[in-house]
Amino acid sequence: MTGVAHEEKHNIALGCHIAIVLAGIMIVAAAMAWSIYWYRQDNAARRDPMENLAHFHDELQSYLSTHEGRYPEGRGGEGLGELVPYLPYLRVKDDKDVEIAPDIFTERHTSYAYIASGLTEKDLDDGMPVIFEKPRNRKRVRVLLKNGQIEVFEYGQFINCRQVVEYYRERSQGKSPAWETLLRNADYYIDR
Numbered sequence: 249m250t251g252v253a254h255e256e257k258h259n260i261a262l263g264c265h266i267a268i269v270l271a272g273i274m275i276v277a278a279a280m281a282w283s284i285y286w287y288r289q290d291n292a293a294r295r296d297p298m299e300n301l302a303h304f305h306d307e308l309q310s311y312l313s314t315h316e317g318r319y320p321e322g323r324g325g326e327g328l329g330e331l332v333p334y335l336p337y338l339r340v341k342d343d344k345d346v347e348i349a350p351d352i353f354t355e356r357h358t359s360y361a362y363i364a365s366g367l368t369e370k371d372l373d374d375g376m377p378v379i380f381e382k383p384r385n386r387k388r389v390r391v392l393l394k395n396g397q398i399e400v401f402e403y404g405q406f407i408n409c410r411q412v413v414e415y416y417r418e419r420s421q422g423k424s425p426a427w428e429t430l431l432r433n434a435d436y437y438i439d440r
Contacts, residue, residue, distance in 0.1 A: 300360075302396075302398065304331070304360075304378075305378075307331055311330075311331060316368075317368045317369040318367075318369075319366075319367050319369070320362070320365060321365055323433060324355055324361065324437065325356075325358055325362070327362040327364075328358055328362045360382065361381070361382045361412075361434065362433075363377060363378065363380075363409070363413065363430050363434050364378045364379070364394075364430070366433070367426055367430075369394075371424070371429075372394040372424075373422065373426075374394050374395035374397075375393055375394070375419075376394050376416060376420070376422075376427075376430065377391050377413060377416050378392050378394050379391075379392045380392060380412055383406040383407055383408055383412065385407070389401045389405070389406055391412060391416075408434075408437070409434040409436075409437040409438075410434045410435055412434065413427070413434045417430075417431075
């Protein structure tokens with residue numbers, strides 16, 4: 249009888265272990281389904297990058313007209329943060345790799361690189377970049393130029409923000425001193 253009782257205890261223990269493992273698998277599966285649901289909901293709330301860049305241009309024009317033609321002074325996300333009163337909907341997560349914080353606009357909360365800080369509207373030629381998507385090994389990078397034109401580059405042509413600015417400087421054969429400021433501002437993103 250002792251052997252039977254021992255085997256019965258063993259079977260009960262094994263059943264408990266199996267139940268615990270199955271419960272764990274069900275919890276993990278439910279958590280994955282929940283995160284997929286919220287990821288899709290989050291995606292639905294994001295604005296199209298082309299639309300965001302077009303709004304950036306429109307609101308930058310408003311900003312420039314009320315700030316004597318000067319672009320926001322802050323570097324990077326801080327400069328974009330100066331536009332938040334003009335663009336409150338851009339607080340939404342705009343890229344799957346950035347975090348949401350409804351009342352804060354920093355580098356972690358945007359996928360855009362702002363490089364016009366320290367410049368005025370008169371400093372930039374029409375074909376100079378102002379805001380663009382951080383390359384971050386993307387297959388596609390969209391660039392907003394001073395004149396409002398948006399250009400799209402495919403197939404990971406750029407590795408970092410400096411390469412975007414260098415491309416435009418070479419293309420325009422620009423000698424403007426503003427290129428040095430744009431390059432310096434692009435270098436701000438090297439480790440961000």
